[in-house]
Amino acid sequence: MSAMYARTVPIVPAAHGKDAAFEYLTTRKDELIGWARKFSIFPYPFVTACCAMEFMAVSASPYDTDRFGAALPRFSPRQADLLMVVGTVTHKQAPILLKVYEQMCEPKWVMAFGVCATSGGFYQNYAALPGIDRIIPVDIYIPGCPPRPEMVIDGIMQLQEKIAGSRHPIITDRF
């Protein structure tokens, strides 16, 4: 039993000499922080309608958004940095959506999941908000009624590229 768990590779203290590899890494601050941030997306699911089924499908193990670091939903906007608006938003719900958005801390991104959140979809009436970008800025639009899980994953990956390529002003002249 003990032999089974015995280490076959001895632990050798790292040689802090000049020949050791990867002791130093030079990079740009924005690239480093963008790289870190793009794999730690904490989504807040603002789920209002039938797209919720697709949201569940894409979150579950067959598609597994955890591969992109975007699986753990936070149900407090304070702890989230990706607002996923999944489904139709009505004029009556719009103040709630705005409040949730304003409660999120920077940095924050918004995903319009499905055609209703994107543009109102086929709703063109007294009740539906014709696209959430009328009230809050949107980073990624995912069309479809509902979108395929592949489209959602593609949207997450595009958002990751956007995060990786943007400025991250966490260190300023005033610290």
Add this chain to the structure above:
Amino acid sequence: MADPIFSTLQQALVPAAGPATLAHGILVFMLTPAELQPAVRRLRDEFGFDLFLDVTAVDWLGQSPRFELVYHFYSTTHKQRVRLKARVDEGDPTVDSLVPLYGSAAFMERECHDMYGIVFRGNSDLRPILLYEGFVGHPLRKDYPKQREQPLVPYRS
């Protein structure tokens, strides 16, 4: 074809209600707004129509009277439905509330008031239920502009 309760109903209500018709197995009465509440009371007390299913309206734009109220009732003893209709005019779209007879009428009348602007006399709470405070007009009326928006949050420019 028709259930025995239907012939009884027809005989009992026809003097007040006018001729009834049978549509898809539902007895349909066309009433005047004033006859509505007494007829519903008899339906409930004498004929066992103990479940108030729905009240809605039809907007016959261009006709007079313009609005047709449609009520549905169900009897859990007879397993039958009955439909009552009444026309009210645009100038005074008022009808007696059924809240004294069925408590469940309160919310359904609020919705009908939201959508069509029908005033239910006796319903003390006709605040918006599906719409919001400040909404102007009644969106299921045929002359409500389809694309009119009344946003609660100002749009970003």
